[in-house]
Amino acid sequence: MARTRQQGMRMASHAGDWYSNNRAQLETQLTDWLAKVDPQNPVEGCKAIIAPHAGYAYSGPAAAWAYKSIDTTGIKRVFLLGPSHHIYINGCALSTCNVYHNIVGDLPLDLDTIRELRATGKFEDISLADDEAEHSLEMHLPYICKVFEGKDISIVPIVVGAIDQQQEADFGALLAPYLAREDTICVVSSDFCHWGTRFSYTYYYPSPDTPAVRLSRSSTPSAAHPIHTSIRKLDHDAMDLLADRPSEAHTRFAEYLEQTKNTICGRHPIGVLLGAMAKLRAPDRPEAELRWVRYEQSSECETVRDSSVSYASAWVKF
Secondary structure, three states: OOOOOOOOEEOOOOEOOOEOOOHHHHHHHHHHHHHOOOOOOOOOOOOEEEEOOOOHHHHHHHHHHHHOOOOOOOOOEEEEEEEOOOOOOOOEEEEOOOEEOOOOOOEEEOHHHHHHHHHOOOEEEEOHHHHHHOOOOHHHHHHHHHHOOOOOOEEEEEEEOOOOHHHHHHHHHHHHHHHOOOOEEEEEEOOOOEEEHHHOEOEEOOOOOOOOEEOOOOOOOOOOOOHHHHHHHHHHHHHHHHHOOHHHOHHHHHHHHHHHOOOOOOHHHHHHHHHHHHHHOOOOOOOOEEEEEEEEEOOOOOOOOOOEEEEEEEEEEO
């Protein structure tokens, strides 16, 4: 039965399209995907995850690897950072809602924290219509509900706009004190490479050690180094640098993006997380740890007429 909208409620606007609007079916899918994750145990000290946000038929199994890493013990608050796909935002935007409805259950917003963030004057508000049009946050709500089932949690959803590296660092520093709390975890929403002419992105390595070129419809990729292998190298170059001293990786990640223009749609939310980690880095604290636990592509591109989207999942300690 469809839920009737209440005042201050964001509806599950992508249910029935990007994922099932049948609760029993959706819960079964989530349970099955989580059960197939190895290792089975959560990661002690996990403070953040990075997980994809495509339709569940494509990215649902990959996202389970990030969510299975979460140790839910003592968690009361989930920050949720996702990119803006539909509107231009030169900054970060807060929801004006009180609750996010989804098929698995409703998630209340942490209104006190949101008021504190709004009072800084650094954030704008996103309208209800634009909030419901954006999928990067909604695709995580069923997983959050499932993983935190039976727990009393609230969420702080933030839509991250087209910001530069300094803005990422500034917003990260602003969020750092919240993310450092023992009762708080952060979910960063991002797909990785969107490859193909439909995305206007055909960056290609003819071999592992050859400079990249832009494939055109008249180009023929090397039989020894197919496009999907090139995409894997492209994505793993980013993944490797993010995992190497992650609290110091922000500038290296920005330089990588400038060089490759890799279409990582959640690059700015990732940048905000990196900014927070840099702010929290101290000589007497151990280096942050970021570990990738899953990587998939929606299809294996063989020709320039093909297209794919990559999905990567990670857990983070800091």
